[in-house]
Amino acid sequence: MTAYVLGDSWTMTRRELARWARQPATVVVDVAFPVMLLLMFGYLVGGGRGVEGAYVDYLVPGMLALTMAFGLEGTMIAVTQDLNKGVIDRFRSLPMADGAVLVGRSAADMLQSALSLMLLGGVGYALGWRPHGGPQGLLAAAALLLLFRFAMLWIGIHLALVAGKPEMVQAVQILVWPVGFLSNAFAGPDSMPDWLGIFVQWNPLSQTTTAVRDLSGGPGGESGHVWAAVLWPLALLAVFLPLAVTRFARPRD
Amino acid sequence: MAETAIVIEGLRKRYGGRRTGAAKNALDGLDLTVARASVHALLGPNGAGKTTLVRILSTLLRPDAGRVEVAGHDVVTEPGAVRRDIGLLGQHAALDEDLGGRQNLEMFGRLHHLGARRARARADELLARFELAQAGHKPVKAYSGGMRRRLDLAASLITEPEVLFLDEPTTGLDPRGRAEVWGAVRCLVGGGTTVLLTTQYLEEADQLADRVSVVDAGRVVADGTADELKAATGGDRIDVVLRDASRLDAAVARLPLSGVSVDPHRRLLSAPVTDRMAALSAVVAALGEAGIEAEDITVRRPTLDEVFLHLTDTAQHLKEEATA
Numbered sequence: 001m002t003a004y005v006l007g008d009s010w011t012m013t014r015r016e017l018a019r020w021a022r023q024p025a026t027v028v029v030d031v032a033f034p035v036m037l038l039l040m041f042g043y044l045v046g047g048g049r050g051v052e053g054a055y056v057d058y059l060v061p062g063m064l065a066l067t068m069a070f071g072l073e074g075t076m077i078a079v080t081q082d083l084n085k086g087v088i089d090r091f092r093s094l095p096m097a098d099g100a101v102l103v104g105r106s107a108a109d110m111l112q113s114a115l116s117l118m119l120l121g122g123v124g125y126a127l128g129w130r131p132h133g134g135p136q137g138l139l140a141a142a143a144l145l146l147l148f149r150f151a152m153l154w155i156g157i158h159l160a161l162v163a164g165k166p167e168m169v170q171a172v173q174i175l176v177w178p179v180g181f182l183s184n185a186f187a188g189p190d191s192m193p194d195w196l197g198i199f200v201q202w203n204p205l206s207q208t209t210t211a212v213r214d215l216s217g218g219p220g221g222e223s224g225h226v227w228a229a230v231l232w233p234l235a236l237l238a239v240f241l242p243l244a245v246t247r248f249a250r251p252r253d
Numbered sequence: 254m255a256e257t258a259i260v261i262e263g264l265r266k267r268y269g270g271r272r273t274g275a276a277k278n279a280l281d282g283l284d285l286t287v288a289r290a291s292v293h294a295l296l297g298p299n300g301a302g303k304t305t306l307v308r309i310l311s312t313l314l315r316p317d318a319g320r321v322e323v324a325g326h327d328v329v330t331e332p333g334a335v336r337r338d339i340g341l342l343g344q345h346a347a348l349d350e351d352l353g354g355r356q357n358l359e360m361f362g363r364l365h366h367l368g369a370r371r372a373r374a375r376a377d378e379l380l381a382r383f384e385l386a387q388a389g390h391k392p393v394k395a396y397s398g399g400m401r402r403r404l405d406l407a408a409s410l411i412t413e414p415e416v417l418f419l420d421e422p423t424t425g426l427d428p429r430g431r432a433e434v435w436g437a438v439r440c441l442v443g444g445g446t447t448v449l450l451t452t453q454y455l456e457e458a459d460q461l462a463d464r465v466s467v468v469d470a471g472r473v474v475a476d477g478t479a480d481e482l483k484a485a486t487g488g489d490r491i492d493v494v495l496r497d498a499s500r501l502d503a504a505v506a507r508l509p510l511s512g513v514s515v516d517p518h519r520r521l522l523s524a525p526v527t528d529r530m531a532a533l534s535a536v537v538a539a540l541g542e543a544g545i546e547a548e549d550i551t552v553r554r555p556t557l558d559e560v561f562l563h564l565t566d567t568a569q570h571l572k573e574e575a576t577a
């Protein structure tokens with residue numbers, strides 16, 4: 001069945017795209033939500049603690065990374081909904097490649113995230129964000145952000161497969177927010193109590209944020225974080241991708 | 254080509270109990286053989302293990318013990334080969350509700366690896382055959398119950414499978430929807446497809462199946478044609494509802510019936526009969542002679558309850574004899 005991995009994955013990706021075409025409103029809401037957050041933090045909260053230089057140059061890379069982190073929720077909700085639909089029984093009883101359902105999901109989610117990044121970057125530019133790293137720096141930053149999203153995606157799939165029930169999604173949502181905010185996305189760890197600062201510095205989200213700031217020449221960027229921003233997501237993927245795929249392929253007990 | 258499409262030996266499946274200790278045997282040593290190109294009905298109440306069996310046969314669930322072969326392939330060691338040869342109509346619609354009917358069928362065709370062009374052609378063919386061509390573009394969630402069931406059935410027939418599983422195909426449908434599904438199933442028979450269907454309705458088994466297995470508590474308790482099973486339960490029954498409950502005893506004494514059961518609350522007496530029309534006129538005559546007024550007289554087939562109670566009573570009886 002492995003010969004059909006690509007074809008079947010493409011079929012499942014087309015399924016997600018066809019659903020977008022049927023319900024464009026949900027995609028628009030998902031893509032626009034981070035824009036709202038950016039505007040909120042840019043205008044309402046303004047200042048930013050422990051930040052030197054223009055706050056918008058600090059905030060936009062943080063928001064880009066945070067949007068990738070929050071993608072975990074969206075993936076988890078979508079997979080949970082799918083698992084609780086009858087159609088999943090038909091997929092499982094068809095002679096299709098084992099991982100195709102999950103690959104289709106991740107392709108669609110990655111596409112949506114790429115759209116989100118472009119829109120968010122555009123709105124950031126309108127707010128005054130001026131990246132200085134040149135096109136190469138921007139491309140590298142986008143690649144790191146999408147790599148981080150890819151890791152979040154497979155954590156989301158795994159959590160959905162483990163939890164199974166829509167009620168569990170809420171519990172995870174409650175946890176994702178503090179983990180998202182306990183990062184350097186909005187404020188520098190120097191402004192925080194020591195114990196919190198350590199957690200914030202180790203948060204993989206902070207690594208990606210710092211690397212993106214570095215690559216876009218913004219304040220709060222430190223060189224040397226690019227490797228951490230590559231290795232953290234890869235480590236997470238090495239754990240959660242195989243866990244999710246084997247869990248999905250296994251027949252129910 | 255083998256003469257049997259499905260072979261099941263000593264199949265066991267147990268649910269739960271890992272944490273609570275309250276394990277339940279869904280299947281308890283079930284044996285079943287289904288001949289190729291036949292329609293076989295599994296008749297039983299909720300919780301008898303019918304759905305568990307269908308899920309194991311269609312590789313969705315792993316058995317705990319026993320041997321299961323579908324179209325010559327073992328469901329545990331060759332799930333891929335089994336999936337190529339089966340179609341599944343589950344109890345709940347296995348469709349993408351957000352997509353259109355044609356989109357669903359095309360997607361399943363591609364996942365059967367028909368290729369884009371053949372998948373499209375097959376989708377059109379099936380939509381026309383199940384009278385859904387008009388609704389092909391509408392999202393499935395806008396379909397009626399009967400339309401959804403027909404689309405689901407179409408989706409399970411994409412490759413003209415060797416073995417088709419229908420799990421309670423008409424539960425929850427109105428009479429018209431039921432007639433539609435029955436018509437579609439009848440069309441399949443004769444095309445060489447083996448059909449295994451589960452049902453709670455004796456009438457459905459009677460209408461569609463060549464053979465019927467009665468399932469209770471995860472085992473087959475009786476096997477045969479619908480006529481054989483009904484004969485074993487005493488064939489048809491007559492129900493007489495009286496105006497006045499106090500005349501029930503008098504009626505039992507005067508009527509030319511044996512094996513009469515009485516339900517005073519419903520003013521009802523019920524008995525097995527061999528010749529429907531003769532029994533009906535004899536009862537009418539006897540009631541008139543005795544001056545007992547009847548409110549309603551019906552001659553009917555045994556209900557599933559009666560067949561089922563009769564068969565499980567017999568099974569219980571045999572079990573007690575064996576342990577004594």
